[in-house]
Amino acid sequence: MTSDGVSEQDFTLDGVPGALWSPAGAAGGRPLVLLGHGGGQHKKGPGLVARARRLVTDLGFAAAAIDMPGFGDRPKSEQDQRFLAEIAELRAAGEPVGARIASYQVARAGQAIADWQATLDALAGLGYPGPTGYWGVSLGTLIGVPLAAAEPRISAAVFGLAPHGPLAEAAARITIPVEFLLQWDDELVPRADGLALFGAFASADKTLHANPGRHADVPAFELDSSVRFLARHLTG
């Protein structure tokens, strides 16, 4: 499907559904950004598609997204269902859920990492990647940090909205440039835990952008900033 100069191509790799956005009529040989969706979202959530289109139209990059295990068109395991029931109970009791979500998603990130790596392998066959970036906050960071720690093809990343605790070991192995988003009044990630994750990256080139508001309130101007950050590190 092509609209406004952006081609959107669906794919399925070993049962993992994904999508690739690129300039209409163009082939590989251009920077690629992997877009990690947030919790409750999927490979074509509206925020994610907006980011993909900006990368194509502003920078001439390509962008790819896949459904994470248990999200979008992928089935929820019995373990996922038990976990969701547990979260619903915690919420009903007015208990905080952020730390539990983070530890659960990081503990099972191995499958998501393998899926992303298979996606990268397949896209290499289509002329991608050249320089590869990653962009994902919240769930996209719970999976993205261990992915970037494991995957040398990723050379710059936008992360954020996630705590240090379960990511401590992976974060300490991150040396690529990072732009990190933090919400000052995040109801899921205590401020000190988000700041500690930023502090833990071993990257010499890392930058923290913090804004007032809750978990979902990242201001629109940060999209512009993330595009510029990826342009700066994946071109020239």
Next chain:
Amino acid sequence: MTSDGVSEQDFTLDGVPGALWSPAGAAGGRPLVLLGHGGGQHKKGPGLVARARRLVTDLGFAAAAIDMPGFGDRPKSEQDQRFLAEIAELRAAGEPVGARIASYQVARAGQAIADWQATLDALAGLGYPGPTGYWGVSLGTLIGVPLAAAEPRISAAVFGLAPHGPLAEAAARITIPVEFLLQWDDELVPRADGLALFGAFASADKTLHANPGRHADVPAFELDSSVRFLARHLTG
């Protein structure tokens, strides 16, 4: 003096030396940014002049700077000299000096605020201001925060590299958009004190940019970001 399309005009107001940068051949009627210099610097320090020229060439704005009391071409009082001797002794003894510098400069900010307000009055007679911004970190923030709290003509500000303590009362009265710079390894401003100052601004629209490195190591890309921030808030 005019170079590369930028006019630089010196002035003196009641013994306060200053400079105004504007597009060559242009008159007032454009946004104005007040540039507060850092400690040990003056109205034409190289970093400050670079910022002034960017505002003129990128945005068509005007920019103004004045020497703060005791800096540049303005005499040091006996009190200033005693203070500098005290700081030299603290440094020689390996003691931290940031908190002492901050409390001293904020305590005597009244004169600097009066000087900035007289400058604004005079520039109004030259067709300025329309929308007015402020840009100053370190000493530029120790003076700029109480200035912006007192001066309704200032409608957006870039601050940073300063602690909460002596600025607490003024910061709580700031409601304009603020972009705030923090150095993660600042040897003069403990991290928690810088974060607390960001937290204290009453502005709904405020954004924190933190980067690794010491007090003087603000990365060059933050200059680009500050220009964009001021463009966003001072133009239509």
